[in-house]
Each structure stands twice: as C-alpha cells, then as structure tokens.
Amino acid sequence: MRYLPLTDTDREDMLARIGVPDVDALFSDVPAGKLLTAPLDLPRTKGELEVERIMARMAGRNVAASSVPFFVGAGAYKHHVPATVDHLIQRSEFLTSYTPYQPEIAQGTLQYLFEFQTQVAALTGMEVANASMYDGSTGTGEAVLMAHRVTKRRKAVLSGGLHPHYAEVVRTLSEMANDAVVSLPPDVSANEDILSQIDDETSCVVVQNPDVFGNLRDLTPIAAKAQAHGALLIAVFTEIVSLGAIVPPGAMGADIVVGEGQSIGNALNFGGPYVGLFAAKSKYIRQMPGRLCGETVDSTGQRGFVLTLSTREQHIRRDKATSNICTNSGLCVLAFTIHMTLLGQAGLSRLAEVNHANAVKLADMLAGVKGVTVLNASFFNEFTVKLGKPAAAVVEALAAKGILAGVPVSRLLPKAGLDDLLLVASTEINTDEDRAAFVAALAEVL
Amino acid sequence: MLNRQGRPTQSSAAATEQHATFTGNKALQQIEPLIFEIGHHETTGVDIDAPAPFKSRLGKHARKGEIGLPGLSEPETMRHYVRLSQKNYGIDTGLFPLGSCTMKHNARLNEKTARMPGFSDVHPLQPVSTVPGALEVMLELSHYLMTLTGMPAVALSPKAGAHGEACGMMAIKAAIAAKGEGATRTVVLVPESAHGTNPATAALIGFSVRSVPARDDGTVAVEDVKALLGPDIAAIMLTNPNTCGIFEPQIVEIAAAMHEAGAYFYCDGANFNAIVGKARPGDLGVDAMHINLHKTFSTPHGGGGPGAGPVVLSERLAPYAPVPFIHVEAGTPRLVENAADAPPGNVPFGRMTAFHGQMGMYVRALTYMLSHGADGMKQASEDAVLNANYIRAGLSDLMSLPFPDHPSMHEALFDDEWLKGTGVSTLDFAKAMIDEGYHPMTVYFPLVVHGAMLIEPTESESKASLDLFIATLRDLAMAAKGNDKERFTAAPHHAPIRRLDETRAARQPVLKWVKPAPVAEAAE
Structure with a gap:
C-alpha cells in the first residue's frame, strides 16, 4: 500500500523489539470477541489511477457552475478566485500544519491569522475579529450564545430576512439550551416591525444585510433600540463582497457582526468547507468564541504572534468555556486572506461595483419578461423575483435547458406561501450571453 | 588531500559566531512584514474592468469612505505568503507526533479529486437533479463509515469534531425528550481525562457535567460509572481508545450499565485511527460517535481546519438525526432538507449548519477510503x-x-x-x-x-x-x-523565532494591526 512505509520485515523487527508475538497482542485490551478477525465487507486497496477514475465518474454526474449560465446564490456565491490563491494554500507548510500550538514553528499561520483578523475588522467596521468559525450559520448560533453571556438574558429575536438555514441553526441550538427565540415571519419586502419585538428581556436582535431576499437594510434604528434596552444587535451577512459597496454593519452600530466568507477565495464545494467571519466590539472580547491571535515578542524582543486569551476556550475552561469549538476553518481563512490581499480595498470596491452592475442589468432585463416582477427596492448582487408560477418547477425547467437560474424560496421556506418567488444572484462571472440566455429561456418557460 | 586551492575544509572559529546581517534575515529565513506595512491602498493584484455606467440600486446604503485595506500586486503576494509558509512546520516537513491529532500523510490525490469541478464548483442549492454525483459521494461515504463502525446510521453535516459531539448529544437530548424524561435526565458524565470539547459540548446544549474519576491505570472503571448512575443521568461521553492511548477494557460493561440505567453512550471518536478494521464501535454498545475526517481519514489539518465531524448513530438515535440527510426510496436517493419532508418515523431534531456539510472533506475522505x-x-x-x-x-x-x-x-x-x-x-x-x-x-x-x-x-x-x-x-x-x-x-x-511571551499577549491583547502614530520629528 503506497501510503504505508513499513515493510513486513520492519513489522517483524519492531514486534520483536516491543516483545510481543504479533500485532494483535497490542490489542489485548479489546474485550473478548470484539476484535475483528474477518476483513470488513469493503473493496480492497486501489491504485491512484483507478481511484481517480471512480471519483471523476461521480464528479462528472454533477453540473459544474462554470459550465452553464449560473445565477444561484442564497448564502453561497460563485466568484472568480485568482490562480495564486489555490497555489499558495496547497503549499505543504500551510496545508499540512495544524493549529499553531507551538508558535515558534507556526509563525506563518499565526501571522496570516493576525492579518486576517485585521482585514475582517476593517471590512465589517468592527474593533476586533476572531480567527474564524466553521461558517456563517454556525457563527450566527455562536453570536447568539455570546450575546446571552454578555447580557445575561436568554431571548433572541430573529429577523424574517435572516437566511432560513441560519435561523434554523439558531433555533436548534437555542431549543437544546432552553433559550427563547422569537422568529419573525419571512420578510420579503424588508418592512417588518422588528423594533416592537425588542424589550427588556431581549438579549439580541439578529438581522441580515443584505437580507436573504437581497434587500439592503438600515440597521441604525435597530441598534439604537436594542442598545436602549440593554440588548445587542447581531448583524449577519452571507455575501462578504457586498461590504465593498455598502455601509458596513459597524458603522450602523452593530455589537457583533457575523457572516459567511466563502465568496472571497473559496470555492462553492456544494456547501462546505466555508469560513465563518466573526467580529465584535472590543469590550466583549472575553466573551467571544473561537481562536484569537495576538501580537507579542519573543525572548529577544522580536515581534511574533501567538494564540491568546485561551482561558475562554474549551481546552482550558472545559464546561465553562465560551464555546466548544476547536478546529475551525484555517485553510479557508488562508484562501480568504490571500484573495483579500490581492484585491485590497481598490480591488474589492471594483469587484463589488461589477457585481452590482451585473445584478442591476439582469434585474432590468428580467423585469422586461412578461409575468416577472422584481420585488426589491434596493439590492446588491441578489434580488427576488415573483414569477406567477411555482419557482421550483421553473428552475427545473430552466435546468433542463442548461441554465441554473437561482433558488426557489420554497426550497428554503417550504409551506410559507412563497412558492412563486425566486432568488436570483449575479456576480462578476456572468456575461451578457449568460443574461440573454437566461432571459430568453425564462420567457419560454413562463 | 587534493585541496590545492587552499579552500578551507571546515568553518573558521569566526564563522561559527552569530553574524548580524544588515536585513536581519538569515539566508532562507526572511523577516516578513505585515501586509499592512508593505501594501498600499491604491494597489490591487486583481485586474477587473470598470462596468459601463449604470444606475445604482444601492439607494442610501452605499458605502461612504475608505475600507482601509491595502492590496499587493501578484508577485508581492506570492512572495509574502511563500515566506510565511517557510516559518511553518507541516507533516511534509517532518515527524509531527501531536497526540490526539493524528497528523498522518495527506495524499495529494485527495486534493486533486476535491478540486474536480463536479465537486468543487457545485452550489449547495442548485437543483438536486443536477447533482446526483454529489449525493452518490455522500451515500458512498456513509456506507464506508457505517461499515467501518458497525453503526446503522450517520449524520454527515457536522463541520468538525466538536460540532459532531454537539450533534450526537443533541440527538441524545431529543431521544430523552421524546421519552418524556427531558426535565429529569440533565447530567452528563465525563471522565477527567476527556478532551475539553466534551464538557464544553455538554454544557453548550444545556446539560450539567459530572466528572468520572480516573483510575490509577488510566482507564475508566465500570464500578465508578455505576456509582454515579441514577435517573438524572442522560449520557456518558467517553473517548475510546481513551486520551491516555488505552483501549477502555470495560467499555462493553460501561455501555451496558448506561443502557440499563436508561442513559446513552456517546463515544468521542477522535482516536478512531487506532481501531479501523480492528474493532467496531457498534459492537461495543456505542449510541453515537463522531469521526474526525481530518484525523482518521487524512483530510488536511490546514493550520487548524477545516475539519469534518460526521456522527454515526445507533438504531435508537437514528430517527432524531438532523437535516439534511439522504433518504433512499426504492433505490432512488432523495435529499431531505426540511423536517416537514422527512419520511415517516423520522423526527429530525433540527439543523447543525447551513447547506449539507463539508462536501470538500467528504470527497477527500472517500478518496482515502477507496485508495486504502x-x-x-x-x-x-x-x-x-x-x-x-x-x-x-x-x-x-x-x-x-x-x-x-x-x-x-x-x-x-x-x-x-x-x-x-x-x-x-x-x-x-x-x-x-x-x-x-x-x-x-x-x-x-x-x-x-x-x-x-x-x-x-x-x-x-x-x-x-x-x-x-x-x-x-x-x-x-x-x-x-x-x-x-x-x-x-x-x-x-x-x-x-525564540520563545514567545504569551503572558504579555494575554495581558495587553493586540488583536489587529493598528497604524502607528507618526513619530514626532526631533527638535533640531
């Protein structure tokens, strides 16, 4: 087996050195009758060529985003990732290293974490950011728990514009911990009355911007009302590229900002791995979940970086920890921070501008299709259209024509009476030909 | 013998001394500034054409003012990260004997397959009819995991080991609630030797934690567990092989004692690499166990993730598995994304994460399994x-x-x-x-x-x-x-770098780069 260096002679020599007759003697603590004697009913070792063929066959059954006109978003976005990113993240010293427990031989990881934290803080307009969560949805769950610790209250209010999967993750976690959650109904037009839900028992208000329907929201009044009642505003985003174009949540008074970083540097990957971004006001750092990287000096005074404030974490605090998270999204962080370094603010602003321009073009074209209404007053690179027909069937019909048109709202919110709504995203990848093909096919299908 | 050039054959005394260099660099070891110290706000390493003029739909929400992030050109970027990489130790550098972390070889075939466009360039919410190969990977991986563990069900979506622990413990909590014992069974037993994630997980989802003492020989004794059992005990979280590197000799008796007391056995599967093909958790009485794909099945640790933590479940817990999952009806797989669509008999406790879990890791792990x-x-x-x-x-x-x-x-x-x-x-x-x-x-x-x-x-x-x-x-x-x-x-x-001052880092936290104040010019 190509991955195993020991030869049979080595094995015999080593068993002799250990002083046991065979390897099963080392498994003597396995209870009687529980040590397997027969091989498991699975195929035998395969060579690289054969494995590659098997995997390629399965991969070939899926329609890749880059092979068709592609407009699917709703929390994961197809963007162009520079070739440099994927080359660099595959360097052995990054790919095969671990959590930087030994900082003297992990300054590479630690420095990019420090740079990443700085980038995320700048993008979100917040004072501090951590070294990542698993993804935006689990990060949102952690943000709610953090708000509960800060406020010593146990009730979260979720906007109806929050991604339904995110809301479900929060509800699952809260139900398990016996915390209260008020989930507002789906808010297609961003006109819900969330302010009246905030009272003196509210721990936090969770609002997404741009929301899951693509609307842009002013969070300022929500922050003001929440803070007047001693509650926190948790601002969520699923499209980090939007922050190149819109007012960042920090500037609107958010206490915690959490969201999905997949759009920068990371592939779609059918939903994972992604990277959760998590930022907050600095007065709350001791209640933050996850790893934090901090600057310090070595014994000669040279600048260096270490994981810090680890007394918040599970390996020290155990059942009193701020979270159970251990492994996070290191390599996805690296992809994010390299891509963001390549972009800089100049590139990010331009990228955001192109995304918005493409979405506006598409929205205007779709609005010209008979039976289609664009519902959003404002949007960034995603918006909601009303089709007058069940969107799921329309999407299937378009897929059959080789166009991946978007996400039917009913897929995220079944039985909500929103079956004729479609979420459509457009990024820099879309060409005029893509848009023309989409609009023509949609006109045929409707 | 033939050194006619008078070339020195060994270093002179002087050469062995530390020589300060002008740059502070030491040959291949280069001091690398932060991107904020070398980049510029107007620089970008990505060329994107400006769009044709258009009417913005951002309304009053358009960003005002700068973000405050520098960019680097492509060559500068490449050099920055290559130099950083050279300050890191990885498995490919040398022996990495980090106990409990299973730092095994990461085959590059796994990276290659994960990057096939049919896997990496597929959206989680594109029509299910366009991703049959993705469902096939998930089913195939599930089949391997269930066969290797001898367990009848698996929840794939947890994002890492600790997330898998939460998933398993939530299934246990849901099962307890279904029996009407939610108010009474509130305590989870955790041995003193456990990973910190175990007590943290139990606390996260509303259990209180009671410690099981460690025996002098590094194992957990069934008598010690039995002494703690009662109507308030929900489960035990036990690592096997345990964190002392020992296979728990009384694991079968412990499982039986838990079940007899109406409680559940959560097994921390971090150390599964010791027993693949040698013993199956399903034969030992385990109710739930997470599997760190980034340990046992070699998906790269990547400087601290991403991981993947599928959880295998016993017959008793399987109905509570979270969405999404794949249900096979008459040979046809169906992706169940909402509790309302769950087949009869399934009562999902909720959802662990957006979308369907760590597909990129499933592909790598399955590639490992097929190869081995x-x-x-x-x-x-x-x-x-x-x-x-x-x-x-x-x-x-x-x-x-x-x-x-x-x-x-x-x-x-x-x-x-x-x-x-x-x-x-x-x-x-x-x-x-x-x-x-x-x-x-x-x-x-x-x-x-x-x-x-x-x-x-x-x-x-x-x-x-x-x-x-x-x-x-x-x-x-x-x-x-x-x-x-x-x-x-x-x-x-x-x-x-020499040993770092961790106390200073914690006492005066500096968690991001801040532009230094301009130094006042010295008076003439």
Missing part, C-alpha cells in the same frame, strides 16, 4: 499502533510511563516523573525537540497525567524515521538528566 480499501485501512491502524508501541519500547527505560500495565494504542503517553530534579519541564523538553527538527508531541494533555507528553507517530512514518526520532529523544533525555539545562530552558535556539 478494507485491507489498507486495517493495515494503517495496525501500523499506527505498532509505531506508537515501538517508540514506547525505545524510550521507556529513560522516560516514565504513567500507565505501564496496558499496551498503547496509536499513541504513547509519558509523564514528567523522569524529569524531576532536572530543572527541565515538559514544555522545555518540547521546545528542545523543535531545535532537533521535530514538531513537539502534545504536552500537558491529558490533564490527569502530570506534565503529560502524548506521542502519536501515525502509520505514515518509516522505521528509519522512528529510529532517528527515538535516538533523538534518547539524546535529549540524557542531556536533560545530565544537567545540560540551557539546551532546554532557552530552547528553541534555531526556530525562526
């Missing part, structure tokens, strides 16, 4: 155990074993008894290993062992590699005992 096959995976576990015991045999006359009465599984645990009186601590010893070109073992864990040193070589090491490692540790051990304190207490001497 049943025979290769079994051999890998045997070699992992053999390697750990070989290291133990090579060191146990110099270093002290806290639990000599049990064979080690895939990791060998030493304590610091043998360092007593030397003035050298476990940490010092670890730092001296860095100078020798090794990543240190896990230190000070498990907490039940004083000055613990947990060595997990994995199956990826050759005998020659192990022999050099043993020889090196023997040399270090003799130096520690021989009063060569400076080799340890000031170590590492040869790393890119």
